[in-house]
Amino acid sequence: ETGVTQTPRHLVMGMTNKKSLKCEQHLGHNAMYWYKQSAKKPLELMFVYSLEERVENNSVPSRFSPECPNSSHLFLHLHTLQPEDSALYLCASSQEKGSPYEQYFGPGTRLTVT
């Protein structure tokens, strides 16, 4: 394990549901990231937090709402999602934002929107 955990690992939700994805890092890092991984597409950066402050949101629809209460925890709140939002959502952390710092990834949450 890389020190980044994500829960749940699998989630099935209807379009009217509200759910949250959780990410926790045990590496003492200051930056955390949410990515969306869809089949045959490059990983898409959704959000970046540095020292609990959002620094990038990359034009993500408002039905995705991130929350970073402290440097170890990151949430992604989901509401009124669409079937095309079904994907693997990956969390990552790094020592601080900006290169050359390696990003450490969690195992992901496989989300299916029905």
Added chain:
Amino acid sequence: AQTVTQSQPEMSVQEAETVTLSCTYDTSENNYYLFWYKQPPSRQMILVIRQEAYKQQNATENRFSVNFQKAAKSFSLKISDSQLGDTAMYFCAFVGFGNEKLTFGTGTRLTIIP
């Protein structure tokens, strides 16, 4: 905007053989970093190797080495003496100096055949 292209969606080689995965990128920046990430079937993505653009010497990590051609904007990964545990998706990624946004390619699915 940066782009990363991996032109080989799938590859397979016999165990113990050498395999090379290709990656090209496009950028106007002069200082940047390139990465190869590995995502095994269990989905946790890990860093394989990293190259700083200002270094002429190709990076190596045990059986993994890169061929970095800055003028050609090419960054291929060579895996020597391939092992069954090398079976995974491999992603090439780019990040500009001082930037937190990693740009990924679409990945190459590598299968090592016993």
